[in-house]
Amino acid sequence: MNLKAAIVATAAALTLGVGAAGCGDDEDSSGDETASAEEVSLTTGDTSDGFAWEVEPTPTAETKTISYTNHSKQPHALIIARINEGFTFDEAYKLRGEKGSATVVAESDEKTSPKPDETVTVDVTKPIKPGSYAMFCPIPGHYQQGQLKEFEVE
Numbered sequence: 001m002n003l004k005a006a007i008v009a010t011a012a013a014l015t016l017g018v019g020a021a022g023c024g025d026d027e028d029s030s031g032d033e034t035a036s037a038e039e040v041s042l043t044t045g046d047t048s049d050g051f052a053w054e055v056e057p058t059p060t061a062e063t064k065t066i067s068y069t070n071h072s073k074q075p076h077a078l079i080i081a082r083i084n085e086g087f088t089f090d091e092a093y094k095l096r097g098e099k100g101s102a103t104v105v106a107e108s109d110e111k112t113s114p115k116p117d118e119t120v121t122v123d124v125t126k127p128i129k130p131g132s133y134a135m136f137c138p139i140p141g142h143y144q145q146g147q148l149k150e151f152e153v154e
């Protein structure tokens with residue numbers, strides 16, 4: 001009886017220990033800012049007043065693919081575009097990237113626009129040259145509710 005209790009307790013402690021170690025490892029790898037940005041993770045989800053939009057790490061000239069996970073209850077899409085000089089992101093969005101306002105470097109299509117609880121891979125199809133970029137969901141109203149990250153590439 002006592003022995004059995006001890007074994008159960010030991011097993012529980014081991015399980016906890018493994019769990020804690022696993023967590024620590026995850027934090028180490030995701031927090032490594034010097035790691036390659038070849039694959040960028042993008043996670044979206046619903047919040048009380050819009051959408052979450054977590055990008056890790058920030059894309060660089062080396063970025064080749066975006067792993068896009070949708071925890072939201074509705075489908076989403078993705079565009080990464082260089083916003084050309086003389087235009088703000090809002091202006092380029094209204095112009096749909098026309099009139100030289102933006103250059104799309106990655107864009108999800110029917111297959112790579114994630115439905116709820118889906119993870120897809122979106123490829124970068126044009127060189128990410130130095131400049132100002134926006135990474136956003138092009139579905140009307142969505143970037144205004146949080147699905148937007150603006151970043152610079154040196």
Ligand SMILES: [Cu+2]
Pocket residue numbers: 075076077137138139142147
């Ligand atoms: Cu969206």
